[in-house]
Amino acid sequence: MSRGQLSIVGIGPGGRDLLTPQALAALREADVVLGYAGYFAWVQDLLAGKERIALPIGAEQERARLAIERTISGCRVALISSGDPGIYAMASVVIERLEAMEARSRPRLVVVPGVSALNAAAALLGAPLGHDFAVISLSDLLTPWHVIEKRLEAAAAADFVLALFNPRSQERDWQLDRARSILLRHRLNTTPVGIVRNAFRPDESILRTHLAEMDPLAVDMFSLVIVGSTTSRFVDDWLLTPRGYKQSGEGKSA
Amino acid sequence: MSRGQLSIVGIGPGGRDLLTPQALAALREADVVLGYAGYFAWVQDLLAGKERIALPIGAEQERARLAIERTISGCRVALISSGDPGIYAMASVVIERLEAMEARSRPRLVVVPGVSALNAAAALLGAPLGHDFAVISLSDLLTPWHVIEKRLEAAAAADFVLALFNPRSQERDWQLDRARSILLRHRLNTTPVGIVRNAFRPDESILRTHLAEMDPLAVDMFSLVIVGSTTSRFVDDWLLTPRGYKQSGEGKSA
Numbered sequence: 210m211s212r213g214q215l216s217i218v219g220i221g222p223g224g225r226d227l228l229t230p231q232a233l234a235a236l237r238e239a240d241v242v243l244g245y246a247g248y249f250a251w252v253q254d255l256l257a258g259k260e261r262i263a264l265p266i267g268a269e270q271e272r273a274r275l276a277i278e279r280t281i282s283g284c285r286v287a288l289i290s291s292g293d294p295g296i297y298a299m300a301s302v303v304i305e306r307l308e309a310m311e312a313r314s315r316p317r318l319v320v321v322p323g324v325s326a327l328n329a330a331a332a333l334l335g336a337p338l339g340h341d342f343a344v345i346s347l348s349d350l351l352t353p354w355h356v357i358e359k360r361l362e363a364a365a366a367a368d369f370v371l372a373l374f375n376p377r378s379q380e381r382d383w384q385l386d387r388a389r390s391i392l393l394r395h396r397l398n399t400t401p402v403g404i405v406r407n408a409f410r411p412d413e414s415i416l417r418t419h420l421a422e423m424d425p426l427a428v429d430m431f432s433l434v435i436v437g438s439t440t441s442r443f444v445d446d447w448l449l450t451p452r453g454y455k456q457s458g459e460g461k462s463a
Numbered sequence: 464m465s466r467g468q469l470s471i472v473g474i475g476p477g478g479r480d481l482l483t484p485q486a487l488a489a490l491r492e493a494d495v496v497l498g499y500a501g502y503f504a505w506v507q508d509l510l511a512g513k514e515r516i517a518l519p520i521g522a523e524q525e526r527a528r529l530a531i532e533r534t535i536s537g538c539r540v541a542l543i544s545s546g547d548p549g550i551y552a553m554a555s556v557v558i559e560r561l562e563a564m565e566a567r568s569r570p571r572l573v574v575v576p577g578v579s580a581l582n583a584a585a586a587l588l589g590a591p592l593g594h595d596f597a598v599i600s601l602s603d604l605l606t607p608w609h610v611i612e613k614r615l616e617a618a619a620a621a622d623f624v625l626a627l628f629n630p631r632s633q634e635r636d637w638q639l640d641r642a643r644s645i646l647l648r649h650r651l652n653t654t655p656v657g658i659v660r661n662a663f664r665p666d667e668s669i670l671r672t673h674l675a676e677m678d679p680l681a682v683d684m685f686s687l688v689i690v691g692s693t694t695s696r697f698v699d700d701w702l703l704t705p706r707g708y709k710q711s712g713e714g715k716s717a
């Protein structure tokens with residue numbers, strides 16, 4: 210096997226203080242660093258002497274294709290992903306491309322986990338994910354809307370906390386309002402909602418609201434929307450979902 | 464306001480290479496470090512000169528109580544949590560206790576996110592969380608089993624990938640098998656399953672299997688079980704859930 214290795218590296222929200230040493234090492238060891246152009250600024254000083262391949266937003270297939278190609282040619286490639294590469298990110302795009310290749314020609318692959326938007330937004334809000342939750346992307350680019358609706362309905366009916374990725378963009382401007390209508394069949398108007406935009410980035414913002422009052426215009430493609438379960442509530446500015454439904458006693462988990 | 468501050472710090476799976484600089488700083492700045500005794504070994508060298516309060520497994524309420532008490536007395540307290548403190552961990556326990564206090568006596572609180580067992584296990588398996596997923600704890604200590612069953616049923620019917628926390632322990636030995644029976648009403652016997660035990664720890668193990676063949680005896684309280692959706696599949700050793708149901712083209716997300 211060649212020395213080529215492809216690392217899909219989760220760099221966290223962007224700042225150096227949530228970049229893990231494992232991700233840092235993967236960047237340092239790489240000959241080629243590849244990713245969405247916007248991420249390069251965050252790790253600029255780590256990239257001296259390396260080949261950098263910056264690609265525009267949306268070019269995931271192209272990023273994956275080039276990363277695999279360079280790895281096969283013998284390079285150590287770091288494909289950078291913001292947050293965690295496993296959650297709506299590059300890991301699945303790459304592995305899907307590997308699947309289409311002959312098994313023996315697939316290069317060595319490592320996935321380096323990161324602090325995802327989910328972890329980051331939850332930390333800023335307090336403890337919204339303190340109990341069972343469902344993570345749903347509202348993007349219907351690759352998933353038919355009726356599948357997304359079915360999941361929203363199921364998750365709402367079974368009282369999951371919901372974390373909504375890709376909640377709204379310029380082209381996808383009606384999905385969040387539809388999602389809210391579905392949730393309101395099962396949740397009170399006053400269900401707490403946290404909208405975190407650009408968590409742990411310089412232009413971070415946190416909006417605390419309630420399901421019926423949520424303004425979709427306050428949400429964009431850099432936002433994560435967390436909708437509470439029936440037990441969630443605000444405590445001061447914190448969004449709390451308690452651990453269970455019974456009286457909280459001494460549990461067993463560490 | 465006093466100088467007291469309570470930081471609930473996610474230290475990741477345990478090894479230093481997935482501990483973020485933000486978590487490291489929170490530990491360094493603390494006067495008092497408090498947590499489950501088993502975690503102290505992982506951060507031992509960072510704790511010189513600090514007061515350490517190690518508590519047994521299961522003593523979450525006691526940990527939260529002491530952490531708040533020491534903070535109010537003016538200390539900078541770091542309450543350590545493995546993984547991410549927001550996911551089935553200490554953040555909700557602490558905020559629930561703050562809720563029971565008079566608002567003006569609540570101390571300053573910061574939640575430091577971490578690489579959770581979810582992120583870690585997914586990275587080791589490849590890309591099982593590449594699309595929508597539901598996170599469910601099978602512990603019925605604080606949640607009635609019928610609520611858990613309802614969630615399993617809903618998530619299975621709506622074709623979520625499932626991540627099962629607290630899947631099995633010595634005292635809770637039948638829940639995983641029941642969960643599997645529920646899932647098998649909606650999923651094929653051959654649905655891929657990944658069982659990750661102690662991700663990124665020295666005794667890490669990864670088991671790849673299929674839903675009908677999964678051996679509950681291979682699962683314990685240190686395991687996270689990830690059950691694929693109808694689109695999930697193994698590619699070599701990787702567990703892949705593709706990003707959507709439509710033909711994968713150039714998407715819009717970064």
